[in-house]
Amino acid sequence: MHYAKPLAKLVSEFEKLPGIGPKSAQRLAFHILRINEDEARELANAVMDVKQYIKLCPVCFNYTDQPRCEICSDAKRDRSVLCVVSEPRDVVAMEKTNEFRGMYHVLGGVISPMDGIGPEMLKIRELLARMTDGEVKEIILATNPTIEGDTTAMYIAGLLKPLGVKVSRIAHGMPVGGDMDYADQATLIQALQWRREI
């Protein structure tokens, strides 16, 4: 027992966070001791506020503090293209590109029999429901380029194809700035298979 009790408790709370080991947890706790009480309260309140105010958008299942998320409420977005992603953080990644102006659909995971996650546990039924009015012309499947992400994309493609909607998958290949010499075998194989005539 090297810490006073409230300090030990805070260290152990920080240790529960992903990517925070014992050493980082200690550094964070000592940081909290150094900052003033108002600054500490800002952090504590921010933690509680996300739990209280952030919900899932009933349309796309992204995080939002509004009845509908900012993207679903934005009249300027292109409602004919729908990008299907696994997690809310993937929406953030796509938005940061400033390249995509369509809508999103967040599945809330990927099909993973190993973890007991079947398609019925994802927002796939809700995705199909969004197809009924015929507004969506193209679906971009942007789940991760992993076995589970590919499986999920293939599964959804199988359900969508009969509806006559255009279905595409994000390209798999060499990351920009990557080094052929350091690329893993699986990536190189994908880069070959996805090659395009130039």
Place this chain on the structure above:
Amino acid sequence: MHYAKPLAKLVSEFEKLPGIGPKSAQRLAFHILRINEDEARELANAVMDVKQYIKLCPVCFNYTDQPRCEICSDAKRDRSVLCVVSEPRDVVAMEKTNEFRGMYHVLGGVISPMDGIGPEMLKIRELLARMTDGEVKEIILATNPTIEGDTTAMYIAGLLKPLGVKVSRIAHGMPVGGDMDYADQATLIQALQWRREI
């Protein structure tokens, strides 16, 4: 603006913490969204509790939630040896060795003219006050082996020597398990200067 407001606020609060970049801050915020409200409250309360309950021990200036810290209150500790450290985290590091059974004195920093920190801003006066009853026979100066840490140790040694107390400095040298080949020059020079006949 890629996040809903309360989420953006939490990400920015996490980004203020030491060693947490934008990517880690986002991962932490999404983690808070996934855990349940009780778990989030545990974290938020732990942050506020350290601010409310943790004070400095009036004897050694280590962190404590008691009128005196656990070490200063422990009758089994050796009151004749006093280990002087810069920060409360250094007490934790020393205690983890299970090697030292004496008392501590936390300076609350090191002398650093560059940062405008003079000796009068450290708990040096309080250290000298602890010498008056003649109980302390040895002082171990365990500030960091840096220019500031060494300067602070030398300064304190100069004040203590006239009092007839034994003053020692922790050894500087090669870390256990270290590699001569990878050691920096300064460490090697110290390791040579601190060498001991065997």
